[in-house]
Amino acid sequence: METSKTQFQAFLAQKCPKCRQGDMFKSSTYNLLSFGAVHTNCTVCNLHFEREPGFFTGAMYFSYGINVAIIAIVGICTQFFFQPDIFVLVGVVTFATIAFIPFTFRYSRMMMMYLFSGATFDSTFADRSPKA
Numbered sequence: 308m309e310t311s312k313t314q315f316q317a318f319l320a321q322k323c324p325k326c327r328q329g330d331m332f333k334s335s336t337y338n339l340l341s342f343g344a345v346h347t348n349c350t351v352c353n354l355h356f357e358r359e360p361g362f363f364t365g366a367m368y369f370s371y372g373i374n375v376a377i378i379a380i381v382g383i384c385t386q387f388f389f390q391p392d393i394f395v396l397v398g399v400v401t402f403a404t405i406a407f408i409p410f411t412f413r414y415s416r417m418m419m420m421y422l423f424s425g426a427t428f429d430s431t432f433a434d435r436s437p438k439a
């Protein structure tokens with residue numbers, strides 16, 4: 308029996324916002340062939356993840372913000388510690404941005420889901436495990 312996760316733990320583990328048990332994505336983050344595949348409904352509480360047609364389009368705004376943060380952090384740290392040529396700096400920042408695409412994609416959708424889906428935690432699902 309699994310104890311109930313906090314909302315932040317469930318967010319980090321990419322779990323459903325309603326039951327905090329069911330996985331939102333079908334595969335692991337760095338499975339490059341299917342990192343973006345989202346379950347249609349939660350495997351535990353049957354919450355429909357795409358709340359309305361085009362719901363996840365709004366995740367682009369979160370994705371933009373995450374990418375700006377990655378570019379700023381990697382760019383500033385690289386410049387501060389190594390003072391590279393501008394082309395090397397741009398290459399490093401570009402590589403970091405591309406390497407984090409699965410992470411950015413998934414967590415931008417998670418932010419959209421947790422902030423705007425309207426789904427609230429229902430503790431009746433806390434001890435249920437996902438269906439196969």
Ligand SMILES: [Zn+2]
Nearest residue numbers: 323326349352
């Ligand atoms: Zn659920």
